[in-house]
Amino acid sequence: DARVTQTPRHKVTEMGQEVTMRCQPILGHNTVFWYRQTMMQGLELLAYFRNRAPLDDSGMPKDRFSAEMPDATLATLKIQPSEPRDSAVYFCASGLGQGADEQFFGPGTRLTVL
Amino acid sequence: DQQVKQNSPSLSVQEGRISILNCDYTNSMFDYFLWYKKYPAEGPTFLISISSIKDKNEDGRFTVFLNKSAKHLSLHIVPSQPGDSAVYFCAASDSGTYKYIFGTGTRLKVLA
Numbered sequence: 001d002a003r004v005t006q007t008p009r010h011k012v013t014e015m016g017q018e019v020t021m022r023c024q025p026i027l028g029h030n031t032v033f034w035y036r037q038t039m040m041q042g043l044e045l046l047a048y049f050r051n052r053a054p055l056d057d058s059g060m061p062k063d064r065f066s067a068e069m070p071d072a073t074l075a076t077l078k079i080q081p082s083e084p085r086d087s088a089v090y091f092c093a094s095g096l097g098q099g100a101d102e103q104f105f106g107p108g109t110r111l112t113v114l
Numbered sequence: 115d116q117q118v119k120q121n122s123p124s125l126s127v128q129e130g131r132i133s134i135l136n137c138d139y140t141n142s143m144f145d146y147f148l149w150y151k152k153y154p155a156e157g158p159t160f161l162i163s164i165s166s167i168k169d170k171n172e173d174g175r176f177t178v179f180l181n182k183s184a185k186h187l188s189l190h191i192v193p194s195q196p197g198d199s200a201v202y203f204c205a206a207s208d209s210g211t212y213k214y215i216f217g218t219g220t221r222l223k224v225l226a
Contacts, residue, residue: 004157031212042120042218043158043203050212091157097212102148105157 002026004106006092012112018080021109023092024073029104031097032075034060034067037089037108046090049075050097082113117141118206120217128225133191135220137204140185144206148214149178149189152201161202162189194224 005024013019025032033048047057047067057067064083069075079086089110093103119138127133137147145166150158164171164178164187171178177190191198201221205214 033214035216040218043205043216045213045215048213056211056213093157095212102160102163103214105150105159107155107157 002104004092004094004104006090006106006109008109009107010110010112012114013082014114015083016081017113018078019082019086019111019113021077021090021092021111023075023077023094023106025075025092025094026104027073029094029096030072031095031103032069033093033095033103034075034077035091035093037091043091046077079111082111084113087111087113116218117144118204118215118217120202120204120220122220123218124221124223126223126225127194129196130193133189133194133198133222133224135189135191135202135204135222137187137189137217138185139187139206139215141206141208141215142185143208144215146207146209147178147180147187148205148207149176150203150205150216151198152203152219158203191222194222196224196226198222199224 007022034046035043046059052069066078089108091108093105095103148163149161151161152158180187201219203219205216207214
């Protein structure tokens with residue numbers, strides 16, 4: 001049963017600390033997306049990759065957020081330093097990258113910054 | 115500026131009746147649209163999609179209608195079941211970009 005996995009599922013941290021969220025896309029998928037879900041904005045696209053190359057990270061606050069794909073089986077989203085307004089659920093999704101196709105979402109990481 | 119809008123944050127429907135969820139978009143370059151369903155503490159799951167070359171796509175109890183001139187799509191669920199209670203997101207894409215823009219979601223509650 002192929003699924004996108006995300007770790008950790010929950011993270012509570014203090015303002016100013018570094019946070020790293022990890023995602024393992026479905027094997028064979030070559031597009032990876034990071035989203036943030038907030039009450040006001042719904043699902044916001046933060047960044048996405050195709051074949052490990054970043055295609056668009058315009059949704060991310062550049063000064064504190066960074067997204068990388070060290071290899072095809074791992075995507076990371078880092079926040080440094082974290083702020084209370086970063087509290088949200090962060091989702092990773094992967095897809096086959098064949099034009100417009102469905103994305104498969106992970107279960108999300110719920111981040112709380114105190 | 116929200117390019118994809120779901121103006122109804124919530125909707126309640128009696129079991130067995132029709133649920134209609136609406137979505138509007140502003141970017142005329144969007145040519146592929148999807149609906150996702152999300153239960154609490156889970157990631158969204160794909161429900162149904164439609165390409166801009168069609169105006170209707172049906173899958174069991176779920177039908178999506180697309181009105182390109184109005185830049186509007188809707189999801190119909192008939193008959194609605196209590197298990198359909200979830201948050202529904204519509205998403206739109208310019209298929210050349212691999213990138214989806216999501217709406218803010220509509221919380222559907224189906225009353226038994």
